[in-house]
Amino acid sequence: MNQQNSRFSRAWAFVIGVCVSVLVVGAASAADGPVKLQTLRGVDVSVNDPVGEGTRFGPDTPVLPRDFVQQPPLIPHTIEGYLISKEFNKCMDCHSWARSKEANATKISITHFKTREGAEMSSVSPQRYFCNQCHVSQTDSKPLVGNTFKPGAGLR
The missing domain is CATH 1.20.5 (Single alpha-helices involved in coiled-coils or other helix-helix interfaces)
Incomplete structure (x- = not known):
């Protein structure tokens, strides 16, 4: 062999x-x-209730500062119960270009209308459609591990 x-x-x-x-x-x-499943903080997770007690959505806050260049903006409000599927995106109710002024919300960036190659599209790119891939809500919880991170010098 x-x-x-x-x-x-x-x-x-x-x-x-x-x-x-x-x-x-x-x-x-x-x-x-x-x-039995548990979160890293030791809270039991039910398969039937994936949000459960382990998820605490924070209260609405003013726009949150960014910690590094090109950081996706943090979500300063609760998104509990928001539906984002192939057919519907609840975030666009306020953050679309057509509705942002009326809703007093930040409109989505022009980069969300471009393909990987940079070609402009007339609607949000499928790569940018599922907001929670990059944008996260803030919670008032203690860190799981110690952290000494400092924001980038360009953002001070």
């Missing part, structure tokens, strides 16, 4: 070993009852 076939055989033996281990552990876990 040549060296390449030997590596291939060892790789498959490893994969099969991992699969058997997962099955054995899974069977043992199933016998113990349902798995």
Whole structure:
């Protein structure tokens, strides 16, 4: 058997070993009852209620400062219950170019109307449509780990 076939055989033996281990552990876990999930802060998470007690949305605040260049703006209000799907985006009720002035909200950036290659589009790019990929709401919670981060010099 040549060296390449030997590596291939060892790789498959490893994969099969991992699969058997997962099955054995899974069977043992199933016998113990349902798995309990917890957040990093130790709050139980229910599969039926993914938001649960572990999520606390902060109160509305003035626009929040940015900590580094090109940081997506933070969301200074609750988004609890906001629907963002292929068919509808609740954020656009206030942040679209047509409604931002009336809603007294920040309008979305022109960059949200461009493709990866920089071509302009007439509507929001699919890459920018799901706001929570980049923009996050703030909560009043203690950090999970220590942090000594300082904002970039250009933003002081």
